[in-house]
Amino acid sequence: MGKKKDTFFNMVISLLVITVVSGFLLGYVNDLTMAPKAKARLQKKVNALKIVLPKFDNNPVENVKRVKSEKVKDSIEIYTAYANKNKVGIAVTGSSEKGFNGLVKLMIGFKPNGDIQDIQILDQKETPGLGTKMTKEKFLKQFRGKNPSTYKLKVKKDGGDIDALTGATISSRAFAESVQIAYDEFVKTIDSI
Amino acid sequence: MSNPPIIISASPHIHSEESLKKIMYDVVIALVPAFLVSLYVFGINAFIVAAVAVVSCLLFEYLIQKYLLKTNITIWDGSALITGILLAFNLPSGLPIWMVIVGSLFAIGVVKMSFGGLGFNIFNPALAARVFLLISFPVQMTMWPTAVVNNTQLIDGVTGATTLGIIKEGLMYGDTMTDLSSKIPSTLDMLLGITGGSIGEISALALLIGGAYLLYKRVISWYIPIIMLATITIMTGVFWLINPEQYANPLIQLLSGGAILGAFYMATDLVTSPITKKGMIVFAIGIGVITVVIRLFGAYPEGVSFAILIMNAFVPLINTYFKPRRFGSEIKSKIL
Amino acid sequence: MEYIVILIAAVFVNNIVLSQFLGICPFLGVSNKVSTSIGMSGAVLFVMTIATIVTYLLYQYILVPAGLDYLKTISFILVIAALVQMVEIMLKKVSPPLYKALGVFLPLITTNCAVLGVAILALGLENGSLLKATFFAMANSLGFALALILFASIKEHLELANIPKGMKGVPINLLVAGLLSLAFLGFTGLV
């Protein structure tokens, strides 16, 4: 079996054929995966919302409200959840750049009266084994059911009510700050929604 | 005792086993005052950590030489002893014993013996092990017994940050140096060693006495320690003059943390420092600058160990560019 | 200020080799001599910068408007491969000694993941612009150069060392890289 000769024509044709075939193949796969990809991206948010909000029957993602704030780089997102047409909760994203390795981004679910329902971590790059412990139940549970109007969102060292993560005061502060930013935004918008 | 094979190495040029041993034991003598202070301040814990570090360093070196490398046992040349002492000097007195042992294993097994033993390691074993432990166990490695001012002895279990730690954290959250001045120990306390910190770094005075002994005995030359400390002083001095509320004054910077310990006992390590005068000067300035950059702008309050390790890595490069003058021909073959 | 941050991050804090693990192959393979590693760094600086400029423009002005951003990987690697060919031809003409020194390693730049990696990472820069992407590429190639040259000098030094048999070659190189990376952790939090 002979190999194709190195003529210019052969070289161009073979590369062209390969490129065209690969282009079509990728286009096809792209079409196939387009919908699942979009769904996967949404799913992360929906999952987070399901965890931080009380049971709801609307689609909060559809009516997301984005607010610009000086305190955060990207906008704050506000999701409102309804059950039987009643407002049951509001989820607000909050973030802080003051983490040990920069950004800490959270989604915080509030009940209409301001109590924290639950918190999910959307993004963090803290030190493994230290700051990353913010994702653990032991740290998160101290926020549940608390109302930031009376519960001071500061670590105990700074005169607040939060038990900082061992060895990761900076991460804990960034976490607390994110929650505070989200709460401030919640207070501002609760009546307007 | 069988003669070891002739060693061809870049640095250091160890003249004989005897002179090497003498140097090593002079270093040990020089470390005694600082150790006595730490025994006084931290009590029995300091002794336990130091003993464990020394014994496990010697033991690991013995085991590796006997069973893994199957070479001559050289544990009594003093180098493993010094690694053990210096490692202990860089640890808090309350560190769990098993962590001390792990640190010794890293220092001897990974940083020293993996490279072929004394004379071949690139990085200072004790410092590399300290950084290894600091990054692995940041909580335990930064818990220091706090000085109780009127009763120079420390209370067990009461822990707090070092001077540099207090400053770093305070400044980060908007305090000024004036606000912090009541929280940090007085200059005299730092000089004497009535302060929180690693076992061997607390008393500047004791370390300086030992350093003077080493200079007097010509075990170390003054270039590295003095230039390194001068660099730290000048750099922090400039920042302090610009804004004394945001930057601690040079005296605090010199007396706190591991500046003096690092300058006299670890940056001067024969194996991991440059051979020529010019090389030493570049090396020392590098350590000073990196230390200050980390202390003032980095996440870690203290940067001496990192700075020395980073400059250790530069030593081969420094040695290439500042070659010792050779007698004879100076003809260089140029390849490119 | 923003640019200083990019520079410090790329060279010290998130060094492309020691902390991002890009360009490990040439790092472990090529850097036996300081002189070679300086040449290699130069070649990478050149290729990486031009590659990032071209791929940035390609992505922003052709792929994205045409909705073909999924062709990113394939088109980027082709651009890089073509660029390397061109650099090779140019070097052969302009500086034969350098060409000789880098010899077999130049084609390796094609499969140097640092080049493709930086080209892709440059797309994700905050408030990205062509200028910023270019600067980002240059800063990262400086980081690459620093790691490569340091490593080469250490390896030259180790040639005289009495490395235990089992550790010789790859393991000792990895260990040196690990200890270098350990030391560089001191820069954490600078930016």
Next chain:
Amino acid sequence: MVSKINQKENFIKGIVKENPTFVLLLGMCPTLGVTTSAFNGFGMGVATLFVLVMSNIVVSLVKNQIPSKVRIPAFIIIIATFVTVVEMVLEAFVPFLYEQLGIFIPLIVVNCIILGRAEAFASKNDVFSSIIDAFGMGLGFVIALTILGATRELLGNGSVFDFKLTSENANTFIIFILPPGAFIALAYLTVIFNKLTSKITG
């Protein structure tokens, strides 16, 4: 072309004698970059295995149609195509892994193992041998990455495949999930691997 290759040997070589990670040192970037956990290492290994098998098949099928001067660009296009497929599929169906592996997914394209096998093996051998070769090499890579990932996860986090083996508050060596730990763990794993294989092969 009649294959006279001992397929069993052809398969085994990738796992032991020519293990891409421990012996040939190929594909170091993802090896070090993603192995913070056993699962990530395994995922990366499988993604690479897929690309390796597919591109080996295609390359050995079209090898005679491609003029040798343009074979490298042709191989690169073939490989990049499958890498992009993997990228899209992971993003759509395993978004968690997609996020974890990040930039190292598109970088599979420059993994020297794949181009190396295409060039050294698939372009010279029949389809069947090429598949066996790819599976052997790919598995060698999967195994190496999983071992490295498991080691780092165990030392750094006290778990393997997210299965916690130590108590919640135990002190683990955080450094092993950080960059220096990757280099150090791989250094000593290579020593151990070489010791073991030299014992086996004599």
